[in-house]
Amino acid sequence: MPEPVLPDGVERREFDGEPRLATRGEPVYGEPTDGEWRAWDPERSKLGGMLELGFDTGLTGSETVLYLGAAAGTTVGHVADFAGPTYAVEFAPRPTRDLLEVAESRDRLFPLLKDARKPETYAHVVESDVDAIVQDVATRGQATVATRNARFLADDGRLLLAVKARSEDVTADPDDVFATVLDELAGTYEVLESGRLDRFHEDHLGVVATPR
């Protein structure tokens, strides 16, 4: 396995004798902790999976992040642990309640109950030129969501996208779905790296891209 380039604030630490990714922050979902460090489970987090698989995410720590599809805050909590100002967009009320708890102890995590398909409903809150957009939305039209949100990203920023094949079309071959998504992305983004996340997430594609 290639040695991943980890952002500052993310480290490999021993938990029960196994090296695991970890960040420093309040525990969120009963994950194992070691002092102020808490383990980042790549099976519960697409971004964690991408880091574990050695994707070159371009993340260095302390950047401004827009996170689309924050859900209950499992991953975005880790992101806020090592990043700077982090905007977390989630559409469903129930998981957002848990997200609010994650945001309680993280003073640069800003939870927003908004629809990632309608960026104009949060462009008055989320700042321009963010360093990274992390996207993990399980709806159809994942490439469209990434394209519409490109307006927030700095010219040299990174889109870190997890595409779920089953959300686009359950009956199609995931490889065909991924090809279609990458094709649509190519209009707005230059794809720097892509690869399956199957070791941790079945039928998911991880993508690192930068605006054209």
Place this chain on the structure above:
Amino acid sequence: MTTDESDAGWFASVPPDDPAAARDAIDHGSAVSPADWPRLAVESGFAEDADDYYDRLHEATRHATREAVAERERADDRQLIHAVRAMDDCERVANELAERATEWAGSRFDDVGTGIAGAREIAEREPDGDLDRRVISLSARTAALADERDALKATIDRVAPAVAPNLADMAGPELTARLIALAGGLEPLAKKPSGTVQVLGAEDALFAHLSGRAPSPKHGVIYTHEFVRGTRPEDRGSAARALAGKLALAARVDHYSGEYREVLHEDLRERMATIRARAESTESTGGDSAAPVDDSAVSEEEDA
């Protein structure tokens, strides 16, 4: 919100330390493009420096989101039923009034359009005399009623996913509201067998069938769903049955658990793909099977 603020930051008209105003701005504001809000907030005096801005943003977003979550979770099926019925009433009355207004206006002006669009045009006119004033005023009220209908629709679009996330995703907000209204609530809908869900809204046809006067209805209000309407007629019964089955399950999950279950939606999409594949498989062999069918149709005509 005024229009000149449409591209301003959320903090533009929010007095410091006014959580209610901040909540309103975050919830209902919008902007086409983002901007360097932290810098603009400092320049406008809203915050002392970037750190201060982020502290305020943290407080404001948490407050706004907490309130919005509470409001969405308070939204209940009763409200949705009222909203969909009000929407239908507005639409029906607006259409009736538009017909009346345009018919009347046609006797007084040239180039009068029809329907709501026609009424909107008439409402823009300058009145000349008392009768004109009445026609134009009536048209303006018709247009306002049509606007109210659109506003109700937007509200349903927002409320339905909070009341029934799975149903709303599967059936769309409007059909979700109609199914809940027809069943009399989310709980009664959750308790209905899928066969009942399938024919909700087709009660006339169902009772005609039960009294022996008609074939059984294949679908009720779920006919408006793309999965049913977009399927060829001979497969619509299957499509309606499959859709109703999953809608019944979705209603149960929404009522008893309230959590979104992706697997339900995957199952339905898979099932629909199978049903629609039938059309493709008969089309591809259509050359062979079509001919005998045509022959029998001709021979039947000859017999008659």
